[in-house]
Structures are given as C-alpha cells and as structure tokens.
Amino acid sequence: MDDRTGHRIVPDTPRRADRLPGNRYGNRPTMKDVAARAGVGLKTVSRVVNGEPGVTPETERRVQEAIDALGFRRNDSARVLRKGRTASIGLVLEDLADPFYGPLSRAVEEVARAHGALLINGSSAEDPDREQELVLALCARRVDGLVVIPAGDDHRYLEPELKAGVATVFVDRPAGQIDADVVVSDNFGGARDGVAHLIAHGHRRIGFIGDMPRIHTAAERLRGYRAAMEDAGIPVKDSWMSLGVTDPVRVRRAAEQMLTDPHPVTAIFTGNNRVTVTVIRVLAEHARGVALVGFDDIELADLLQPGVTVVAQDAAALGRTAAERLFRQLDGSLIAPDRIELPTRLVTRGSGELPPAD
Amino acid sequence: MDDRTGHRIVPDTPRRADRLPGNRYGNRPTMKDVAARAGVGLKTVSRVVNGEPGVTPETERRVQEAIDALGFRRNDSARVLRKGRTASIGLVLEDLADPFYGPLSRAVEEVARAHGALLINGSSAEDPDREQELVLALCARRVDGLVVIPAGDDHRYLEPELKAGVATVFVDRPAGQIDADVVVSDNFGGARDGVAHLIAHGHRRIGFIGDMPRIHTAAERLRGYRAAMEDAGIPVKDSWMSLGVTDPVRVRRAAEQMLTDPHPVTAIFTGNNRVTVTVIRVLAEHARGVALVGFDDIELADLLQPGVTVVAQDAAALGRTAAERLFRQLDGSLIAPDRIELPTRLVTRGSGELPPAD
Numbered sequence: 001m002d003d004r005t006g007h008r009i010v011p012d013t014p015r016r017a018d019r020l021p022g023n024r025y026g027n028r029p030t031m032k033d034v035a036a037r038a039g040v041g042l043k044t045v046s047r048v049v050n051g052e053p054g055v056t057p058e059t060e061r062r063v064q065e066a067i068d069a070l071g072f073r074r075n076d077s078a079r080v081l082r083k084g085r086t087a088s089i090g091l092v093l094e095d096l097a098d099p100f101y102g103p104l105s106r107a108v109e110e111v112a113r114a115h116g117a118l119l120i121n122g123s124s125a126e127d128p129d130r131e132q133e134l135v136l137a138l139c140a141r142r143v144d145g146l147v148v149i150p151a152g153d154d155h156r157y158l159e160p161e162l163k164a165g166v167a168t169v170f171v172d173r174p175a176g177q178i179d180a181d182v183v184v185s186d187n188f189g190g191a192r193d194g195v196a197h198l199i200a201h202g203h204r205r206i207g208f209i210g211d212m213p214r215i216h217t218a219a220e221r222l223r224g225y226r227a228a229m230e231d232a233g234i235p236v237k238d239s240w241m242s243l244g245v246t247d248p249v250r251v252r253r254a255a256e257q258m259l260t261d262p263h264p265v266t267a268i269f270t271g272n273n274r275v276t277v278t279v280i281r282v283l284a285e286h287a288r289g290v291a292l293v294g295f296d297d298i299e300l301a302d303l304l305q306p307g308v309t310v311v312a313q314d315a316a317a318l319g320r321t322a323a324e325r326l327f328r329q330l331d332g333s334l335i336a337p338d339r340i341e342l343p344t345r346l347v348t349r350g351s352g353e354l355p356p357a358d
Numbered sequence: 359m360d361d362r363t364g365h366r367i368v369p370d371t372p373r374r375a376d377r378l379p380g381n382r383y384g385n386r387p388t389m390k391d392v393a394a395r396a397g398v399g400l401k402t403v404s405r406v407v408n409g410e411p412g413v414t415p416e417t418e419r420r421v422q423e424a425i426d427a428l429g430f431r432r433n434d435s436a437r438v439l440r441k442g443r444t445a446s447i448g449l450v451l452e453d454l455a456d457p458f459y460g461p462l463s464r465a466v467e468e469v470a471r472a473h474g475a476l477l478i479n480g481s482s483a484e485d486p487d488r489e490q491e492l493v494l495a496l497c498a499r500r501v502d503g504l505v506v507i508p509a510g511d512d513h514r515y516l517e518p519e520l521k522a523g524v525a526t527v528f529v530d531r532p533a534g535q536i537d538a539d540v541v542v543s544d545n546f547g548g549a550r551d552g553v554a555h556l557i558a559h560g561h562r563r564i565g566f567i568g569d570m571p572r573i574h575t576a577a578e579r580l581r582g583y584r585a586a587m588e589d590a591g592i593p594v595k596d597s598w599m600s601l602g603v604t605d606p607v608r609v610r611r612a613a614e615q616m617l618t619d620p621h622p623v624t625a626i627f628t629g630n631n632r633v634t635v636t637v638i639r640v641l642a643e644h645a646r647g648v649a650l651v652g653f654d655d656i657e658l659a660d661l662l663q664p665g666v667t668v669v670a671q672d673a674a675a676l677g678r679t680a681a682e683r684l685f686r687q688l689d690g691s692l693i694a695p696d697r698i699e700l701p702t703r704l705v706t707r708g709s710g711e712l713p714p715a716d
Contacts, residue, residue, distance in 0.1 A: 032487070042515065043494050052498055088499075096479075097464040099657075102455035109454060109481060118495050121454075121479035123467060137446075137476050141499065277657065284661055299457070299635065300658050303642055 038066035050087070088118040089145045089167075089326060090138035092131060096123045100273055100296055100315050101149070104171070107319030108147055115327050117144065126215075128152025139166055145326045147171055147319075153214070155180070167329035171322035173216040174339070181329065182339045183322040187217050187295075190311040190344030191224025192231075194293040195269050197309070197346060199232045202356050203267040203291055206240065207258040209251055209279060210271025213243045221271045221295055240265060246274035248281075255282040259290065266356035267291035273298050280308060293352040295344075302349055309352025312345045390693060396424035404691045446476040447503045447525075447684060448496035450489060454481045458631055458654055458673050459507070462529070465677030466505055473685050475502065484573075486510030497524055503684045505529055505677075511572070513538070525687035529680035531574040532697070539687065540697045541680040545575050545653075548669040548702030549582025550589075552651040553627050555667070555704060557590045560714050561625040561649060564598065565616040567609055567637060568629025571601045579629045579653055598623060604632035606639075613640040617648065624714035625649035631656050638666060651710040653702075660707055667710025670703045 035045045040059060047055050048063040055063070091108050093101045109119040120138060124131035131151040135158065138146060145167030148155075153176035162168060162178070169181040198206050208225040211218035222243065229236050239261060242254035255278070258265045268283075268290060270276040276294030283290050294301075294310045301308035321340060328334040389403045396403065398417060405413045406421040413421070449466050451459050467477040478496060482489035489509040493516065496504060503525030506513075511534035520526060520536070527539040556564050566583040569576035580601065587594050597619060600612035613636070616623045626641075626648060628634040634652030641648050652659075652668045659666035679698060686692045 030487075031491075041518075042490065043497075043518070046491075046494055046498065050498070088495075095464070096467060097460035099457050099460060102457065102460065106453070106455040106481070118492070119480055122477055123464070134476065141446075280658070280661060298658070300638070300656070300662065303638060304658065304661055305663055 033070055034063060034066045037070060038062045085144045085330075086142045087116055088120055088141075088143050089147065089323075090120045090122070090135070090141075090143040092134050092138070092146065092148045092150075093121060093123040094126050094149050094151060094172075096121070098274065099299070100313075103316040104149075104319035107316040108323040111320055111323035111327065117327075124149075124151040126151050128154075132157050136161075144330055145169070147322050147326055148175075149173060150175060152176060153216075167326050169322045169326045169329070171318050179337050181322075181325050181334070181337045183318055183325065184339070184341055185217075185313040185318065186341050186344050187220035188224045188227070190313070190346075191221035191269065191271075191295060192228045193224075193344070193346055194295065194309075194311040194352070195225045195228035196231065197348070197352055198267045198269065198291055198293055199228060199234070201267075201291065201353055204232075204234050204356075205237075205263060205265045205267070206234075207242070207255075207265035207268040208240060208271065209242045209254050209258075209268060209275050211243065211246050211275070218243060218271055225269055243271075246272065246278075248278045251275050251278040252282055255279050259286060259288075264288075265290070266358065267293070267352075267354075270294040272296050276308065276310070280304065288357040289354050290357065291352055291354040293346075297347065304351075306351045306354065307349025309346070309348045309350065312347050314342060314345075317342055388693075389691065391428050392421060392424045395428060396420045400693055404686075408686070408689070408691050444500045444502055445474055446478055446499075446501050447505065447681075448478045448480070448493070448499075448501040450492055450496070450504065450506045450508075451479060451481040452484050452507050452509060452530075454479070456632070457657070458671075461674040462507075462677035465674040466681040469678055469681035469685065475685075482507075482509040484509045486512075490515050493519075503527075503688055505680050505684055506533075507531060508533060510534060511574075525684050527680045527684045527687070529676050537695050539680075539683050539692070539695045541676055541683065542697070542699055543575075543671040543676065544699050544702050545578035546582040546585070548671070548704075549579035549627065549629075549653060550586045551582075551702070551704055552653065552667075552669040552710070553583045553586035554589065555706070555710055556625045556627065556649055556651055557586060557592070559625075559649065559711055562590075562592050562714075563595075563621060563623045563625070564592075565600070565613075565623035565626040566598060566629065567600045567612050567616075567626060567633050569601065569604050569633070576601060576629055583627055601629075604630065604636075606636045609633050609636040610640055613637050617644060617646075622646075623648070624716065625651070625710075625712075628652040630654050634666065634668070638662065646715040647712050648715065649710055649712040651704075655705065662709075664709045664712065665707025667704070667706045667708065670705050672700060672703075675700055 031042055031045045035042045040063060044055055044059060045063050048060050089112050091105060112119045120143060122134045124134060128151045135146060139161045148170050149172045150170055155175045155178045158178060169183060171183045174182045195206060208222060210222055213219050226236060244250050268279055270279050273296035276298055279292060283292060292308060294308060297310045297312040301310060325334060389400060393400045393403045398421060402413060402417060403421055406418050447470050449463060470477045478501060480492045482492060486509045493504060497519045506528050507530045508528055513533045513536045516526060516536060527541060529541045532540045553564060566580060568580055571577050584594060602608050626637055628637050631654035634656055637650060641650060650666060652666060655668045655670040659668060683692060
C-alpha cells in the first residue's frame with residue numbers, strides 16, 4: 001500500500017472487517033440476528049462475543065448455538081481476545097473544537113470501525129501533562145493502540161506501554177525522545193511554497209503570524225517562511241514575525257501592529273486556520289489591500305471577497321494513514337517505525353494574488 | 359464543592375460517590391426525605407448539598423439538621439467508589455466532523471475534567487444500530503455516565519443501564535420511549551422566528567431545506583417554518599419544502615429546483631449549518647438576490663457578502679448544561695428527569711433582510 005496517499009487499505013482489511021461482530025458492510029448475520037434467535041438482548045450477545053463477564057453458562061450456550069446456527073463469524077474476535085485485545089483504540093487530540101481535527105477524527109474512526117474497533121477520543125488542550133494523563137488513562141483501559149496528536153515533546157513515559165505491545169502512531173506532530181511511527185504534513189515545504197507565492201506576486205515585506213514556537217508544526221512553518229524569504233534574498237525583520245497563542249485578541253494585536261508599522265507589511269502568511277480566521281477579520285476592516293495566504297483550508301474561504309488563498313493539508317488523509325498504520329502494527333505487518341510526510345496543496349483564490357498596495 | 363469549578367476534585371470524589379443514582383433504588387434516605395423533614399423544597403436541599411448560594415443561614419441550618427437526623431451520610435462512600443466508579447463518562451455524537459459538535463464536545467470535556475473524569479467519545483454516524491452498539495460498548499467499559507446525541511428514537515435498550523445506575527443525559531435531541539434528562543435548543547421557536555423575520559421583510563414564497571424529517575431537530579424546525587407561514591396566513595406549497603440528507607448534491611438540487619420554479623421562492627430558510635453552507639454556494643452563483651436565513655451559526659458568516667443571517671444555537675451551552683446535569687445525577691442532587699430548553703438567537707447580518715427580488 002502507498003502510505004503517502006493512503007488510498008489502498010491494508011490488504012486484509014476487507015476480510016477481517018466482514019468477520020467481525022457489528023459489521024454492517026454485507027448481508028452477514030449481525031449480533032441483532034443472534035440476539036433475536038437466542039431470545040436475549042443485544043448486550044448479552046455482545047458480552048458473549050466479546051468474552052465479557054455477566055452471562056450465565058446456560059445463556060452463553062443459547063447464544064453460542066444461535067451464533068453457530070446463523071454462521072455469525074466470530075473467529076477473528078475470538079482470536080483477538082486470546083491475544084488479549086480489546087478491539088478499541090484511543091485518539092488523543094489537541095482540541096476537540098478545532099475544525100481541523102474533525103475530518104481527521106472521523107477518518108480514524110472509519111478505519112477503526114472497518115477493523116471492528118471502538119474509537120475512544122480525548123483532548124489534551126495543548127497541555128503536555130494532560131496529554132500524558134489521558135494517554136495513560138487510555139492505556140489503563142487497555143486500548144490496543146493509540147493515535148496521538150502530541151502536545152508534549154517527551155514521550156518516554158510511553159516506553160513501558162510500547163514494550164507491553166500497545167501500538168502507537170503519532171500524527172500531525174512527531175513523538176519526542178522515542179522511536180515511533182509518525183504521520184505529518186509537509187509543514188516546512190507547504191509554508192515555504194505559500195510564502196514564495198506571495199514573493200512571486202511582488203511582496204517583500206511579508207509578515208508571519210503563527211502558533212507557539214514550541215509546537216512542532218508552528219516551528220516548521222516558521223522555518224518554511226524563513227527559507228522562502230532567504231531564497232529570495234529578503235532579510236526578515238523581527239517585527240514581521242509574531243508567534244504565540246492563537247486566541248483572537250493576541251492575533252489581532254499582532255496583525256494590527258504589522259499593518260500600522262511605518263513600513264507596514266504588504267502581505268501576511270498565517271500559520272494555521274485559527275490565526276487565518278482572525279486575520280481575515282482584521283484585513284476586512286483594513287482600508288489598504290493586504291495579501292494573505294493561510295496555512296490550512298477553511299470553510300467558505302472561496303466565497304469571501306477576495307477568496308482566501310491557502311496551503312491546504314489533507315486532514316482526513318492524515319487520520320486515515322495514521323489509523324491504517326496503527327492496525328498494520330497490530331497485524332504485525334509493520335516491522336520498524338517510519339516517518340510519513342503527506343504533501344500540502346496551494347489553493348489560489350485571490351487573497352494571495354493581490355499585488356503590494358504601495 | 360463547587361460543581362462549576364471542581365477545584366476540590368480529590369476530597370470531593372468520595373463524598374460525591376455515596377450520592378450515586380443507584381441510591382435511589384436502595385433504602386438510603388434521599389434528598390426528598392431531607393426536604394420533607396426540613397419543610398423545604400428539593401431545590402433548597404440541592405443547593406445546600408451542592409454548596410450553592412441562595413439559601414439563608416436559618417434554612418441551611420434546618421436542612422443540615424434534617425441531614426444529620428436522617429443520616430443522609432456523605433462519609434461512607436469511598437467504599438462505593440472503590441466498588442465501581444471509573445471516573446469516566448461517554449459522549450455519543452452524531453458526526454465527529456460536524457463543526458456544530460466541536461464546541462459541544464469541548465464543553466462536555468471541560469465539565470468532565472472539572473470533575474476529574476475522563477471523556478470517551480464516539481459517533482453514531484446517524485445510524486441507530488451504531489448508536490446502540492456504541493452506547494453499550496461504553497457501558498461495557500463501565501463509564502459512570504453518558505451524554506447522548508441520539509440517532510435512534512427507541513432507547514429502551516438503555517433501561518438496564520439506567521437501573522444499574524449509569525447516569526444519562528440526552529442532548530440536542532430527546533430520548534425515545536424512556537424517561538431521561540434532555541437538554542435541547544428551542545428548535546421550533548427558533549425556526550418560527552427566523553421564518554417570521556423573512557415574512558416581516560416582505561417574503562411570501564419562502565423555501566425550507568432541511569435534514570431528514572425522522573430527526574427530531576429537523577422535524578421541529580419544519581414545524582416552526584409551517585407555524586410562521588400559518589401565522590402569516592400564507593399557504594405552503596409542497597414544492598417549497600425539501601427534507602432529506604444534507605449532502606451537498608441533494609441540497610444543491612433542492613435549492614436549484616426552488617429557484618428555477620415558474621414562481622420561484624424569493625427566500626430560503628435552511629434547517630442546519632450543513633444545508634446553509636451549500637445553499638450559500640448556490641445563491642452565490644445565482645443572479646437574482648434571494649434572501650437566506652440559516653439555522654445554526656457558521657464561521658465567517660459575518661464576512662460574506664451579504665453577511666448570513668442565522669438562528670444561532672449555543673452549542674457550548676448545550677454541552678455544558680448536559681454535562682453539569684450528568685454530574686448532578688451522579689452526585690445524587692437531581693431527583694427526577696427533566697427537559698431543559700435553551701433559547702436560540704436571531705443574528706441579522708444582511709442575507710435575511712434582503713427584500714423580495716420581484
């Protein structure tokens with residue numbers, strides 16, 4: 001399979017999926033059919049199928065007879081259970097409310113579901129301690145694997161879990177101080193291309209407003225901005241770069257400072273979708289036309305005047321690729337950790353093609 | 359302990375635990391007993407038990423005396439906690455990628471965290487079977503409580519869990535066939551006000567494009583549309599109403615049909631944010647100015663030309679209110695299931711104030 005596109009699911013996925021309980025992809029008997037035939041509740045069948053306690057031997061026998069009679073396939077889950085699997089995986093996000101993580105979460109859930117696994121989500125709110133607490137709480141609940149968007153930069157706390165066989169894939173940002181599977185976007189290249197696009201349209205005084213530099217993606221995108229400016233032989237002023245929290249007040253102040261400078265910027269590159277949305281508002285109130293390219297696509301960006309030119313990540317592909325690697329780890333078909341980088345895409349809509357105002 | 363800040367999580371947890379809903383099924387004195395003996399209302403007892411303001415010292419003394427006399431004990435509960443609290447709650451969403459659920463999820467997680475509980479998420483993808491499977495899987499993982507945005511309309515499968523003491527609050531849509539806590543927006547009133555707003559601006563041929571009518575919110579908003587039209591004495595044509603899945607292809611076709619009718623609609627009311635986004639695109643390509651009011655606010659709606667007038671729900675308040683009720687069930691301070699309706703807010707930005715084109 002080509003991990004860079006994630007288009008092809010691991011070869012055994014369809015075969016595994018249609019043998020798993022709860023599968024709804026074919027005409028095979030479901031747990032509801034088993035429950036109806038055995039004259040028990042769905043929960044009881046679920047307990048038997050998943051080897052959970054709380055079922056009398058007699059009831060278990062009735063359920064097993066129904067399973068056999070209907071040909072409900074439980075071989076895989078039984079084998080998984082013998083291997084001590086719980087058919088659940090954890091996803092640790094940074095912020096449940098950030099629209100960027102919506103498609104990523106859904107993609108992870110769809111892959112998990114295709115493998116008959118439950119997805120358990122939580123968010124770290126960009127707090128490394130909270131990330132560790134959440135990750136270990138999920139491990140304590142015996143998830144088979146973890147997809148982690150890390151807030152911290154030291155993940156040695158995970159080493160015992162990795163040794164214990166918990167599959168782990170880091171996505172969007174790399175793991176810190178441990179050797180782990182990583183799926184990221186080309187944050188450096190995407191930012192460099194976006195800034196080079198502004199330079200190609202005549203801009204030299206270009207501002208960069210991004211997230212806190214301790215965050216890998218923010219640092220990589222800043223590095224891309226610096227590289228593009230350096231490639232064009234443009235010395236960067238400190239006053240052109242503003243990194244910090246992405247709350248609207250901080251971002252608005254940063255943008256207004258760049259725009260009211262004696263030598264104001266003629267273009268701004270924004271480091272993520274949260275920053276872009278605030279800068280769009282500032283520019284909408286601003287008389288002089290200022291060019292804008294934003295990292296991350298945003299809904300309705302094409303309907304604004306001008307349309308917002310962005311460097312788009314494929315959030316769904318990040319989630320899908322990470323989740324597929326996770327299940328390949330669980331299959332034992334992945335030997336060594338790898339780093340997978342997905343390309344970004346420059347989408348030109350008008351704001352990034354405005355010429356310098358002066 | 360202040361449930362809102364949850365600052366005293368550790369010392370509070372044991373005290374909280376002996377007021378499990380399970381106690382309602384046992385012989386322990388309840389707050390109802392305390393209220394009767396103290397000669398005050400349940401709300402007053404609840405305030406005292408939760409350390410909430412609004413109780414005179416004299417009343418608090420009477421309630422405390424009743425608590426002591428009846429042995430409404432808070433001390434022997436660590437045992438109960440050790441018996442089975444997992445300090446985790448489940449949240450069952452409809453779609454992880456719908457931006458409406460982002461602030462709702464985050465609000466639930468913040469309340470859970472304030473109570474020292476882990477939040478476990480999953481989505482039903484609008485499939486009732488999947489909702490039940492997910493809910494039971496979460497119960498099998500022994501969550502203390504569930505916040506459910508239901509996809510189905512029959513939740514009797516939850517009755518054993520409720521009897522077992524699993525706290526449950528339904529949000530956004532009501533529970534079906536069981537008596538449960540429900541927190542919803544005023545979908546009927548909000549839609550009626552939005553359509554009345556279009557009528558007040560001179561429109562009579564007003565289209566409604568909404569989600570599948572089996573979904574409670576979609577049905578309520580359609581009812582609000584009909585009520586506003588009826589209040590204005592405007593007979594509604596069938597061709598003005600289109601309900602179905604919210605995917606862009608279906609919605610675009612519905613909007614284009616209404617706009618190309620020999621007697622086209624001069625305004626459209628959209629039933630949710632997914633529908634609104636597609637209709638905005640259709641209207642942007644459309645020559646004649648057509649008024650639009652959408653249910654649910656959408657990001658950047660104020661920056662479009664014209665700005666999009668919406669009936670805004672407070673998604674965060676829905677999540678926060680539901681989660682706070684869940685933890686009040688767990689601490690025993692909620693006696694009977696209730697239905698809480700949060701108001702919506704009409705936000706006028708231009709698209710809903712356009713006059714009829716003809």
